[in-house]
Amino acid sequence: MTTVGLVAQARQALRNIRTLLAEVGAHPGHIAQMTWYVLDMEHYRARLKELRAMHREEMGSHYPATTLIEVSGLVDPEAIVEITATAILPADPRPLR
Numbered sequence: 001m002t003t004v005g006l007v008a009q010a011r012q013a014l015r016n017i018r019t020l021l022a023e024v025g026a027h028p029g030h031i032a033q034m035t036w037y038v039l040d041m042e043h044y045r046a047r048l049k050e051l052r053a054m055h056r057e058e059m060g061s062h063y064p065a066t067t068l069i070e071v072s073g074l075v076d077p078e079a080i081v082e083i084t085a086t087a088i089l090p091a092d093p094r095p096l097r
Contacts, residue, residue: 006043006080007050010036013083014058021087028059030087034066037082041070044081 021027038044044051055063064085074082 004078006038006047007054009079009081010051010083011054011058013081014055017083017085018058024089026087026089029062030089031059031062031064031085032088033086034064035084036066036068037071037074037084038068039071039074039080041068044068044070 017031018028021030036044074080
């Protein structure tokens, strides 16, 4: 049984992605594609309103192409979500206007 909920784990994953982007001078607007891996699709759907609000708080109004995949397990036994992102960085990744 996990001790941290779906929304909290997804928030942390998105914060980790933002941190990595910032380290190379990029931001969420540079993300072209995201993949979410969840253990329980119905649990995800039940939290969709909270997840959307959290996504706006963490990533702003940028919504890249996103794939959602239900999986039977993740590497970390406490994880209920994992998120990967692919960003396309310009030669000069200054903030988009």
